Amino acid sequence: EDKVVQSPLSLVVHEGDTVTLNCSYEVTNFRSLLWYKQEKKAPTFLFMLTSSGIEKKSGRLSSILDKKELFSILNITATQTGDSAVYLCAEGPGNTPLVFGKGTRLSVIA
Amino acid sequence: KAGVTQTPRYLIKTRGQQVTLSCSPISGHRSVSWYQQTPGQGLQFLFEYFSETQRNKGNFPGRFSGRQFSNSRSEMNVSTLELGDSALYLCASSRSSYEQYFGPGTRLTVT
Numbered sequence A: 001e002d003k004v005v006q007s008p009l010s011l012v013v014h015e016g017d018t019v020t021l022n023c024s025y026e027v028t029n030f031r032s033l034l035w036y037k038q039e040k041k042a043p044t045f046l047f048m049l050t051s052s053g054i055e056k057k058s059g060r061l062s063s064i065l066d067k068k069e070l071f072s073i074l075n076i077t078a079t080q081t082g083d084s085a086v087y088l089c090a091e092g093p094g095n096t097p098l099v100f101g102k103g104t105r106l107s108v109i110a
Numbered sequence B: 001k002a003g004v005t006q007t008p009r010y011l012i013k014t015r016g017q018q019v020t021l022s023c024s025p026i027s028g029h030r031s032v033s034w035y036q037q038t039p040g041q042g043l044q045f046l047f048e049y050f051s052e053t054q055r056n057k058g059n060f061p062g063r064f065s066g067r068q069f070s071n072s073r074s075e076m077n078v079s080t081l082e083l084g085d086s087a088l089y090l091c092a093s094s095r096s097s098y099e100q101y102f103g104p105g106t107r108l109t110v111t
Helices: none
Strands: A003-007 A010-014 A019-026 A033-038 A043-049 A056-058 A061-066 A071-076 A085-091 A104-109 B005-007 B010-013 B019-024 B031-038 B042-050 B053-057 B064-068 B074-078 B087-094 B106-110
Touching: A003 A085, A010 A019, A019 A033, A019 A085, A019 A104, A033 A071, A043 A056, A043 A061, A043 A071, A071 A085, A085 B042, B005 B087, B010 B019, B019 B087, B019 B106, B031 B074, B042 B064, B042 B074, B053 B064, B074 B087
Parallel strands: A010 A104, B010 B106
Antiparallel strands: A003 A019, A019 A071, A033 A043, A033 A085, A056 A061, A061 A071, A085 A104, B005 B019, B019 B074, B031 B042, B031 B087, B042 B053, B064 B074, B087 B106
């Protein structure tokens, strides 16, 4: 059974800190690795990674994939209270649906 | 461009009742997927519809069903509600099978 595991499950940091969120996966047929941010209801898309070692960046957020070790990390630098959210990692999609991890709840305190 | 819309946003039902949730995808998106999100299990896939056909189905009992209409709008139905069905139900639409856009969800509470 395909599996995506995220760690830590929750994290509390102070504004200005840098955080690293982890996502490991065990899947039969890897397609791509996606990161989403969920603040209140709808998860919003952050990154899709398909190639190993190529960093994707968007402002203070960046992510990289290691297909040999089967994991991805999401980095957030200079965190702000607005970064507080649940960060979801998922493998897929394609002809079969996304498989989600349980998420990392990030709380950024002023 | 309008996003994915879901109705209703909140719903309270009692055990044994049935419920129908609705999802309108982004215009031009033909794929609609449904997910159940609970604190313990995270986001779990229910089913995906593409051009009115169920393309994939998750590991949920037959009480959970869905359909898609010719305008790509989708509904999911849960019959004989159980307390454990209390969850946030999210739908997501996509043009192809890649980037999925999520709706705000329907929060279902079963008492």
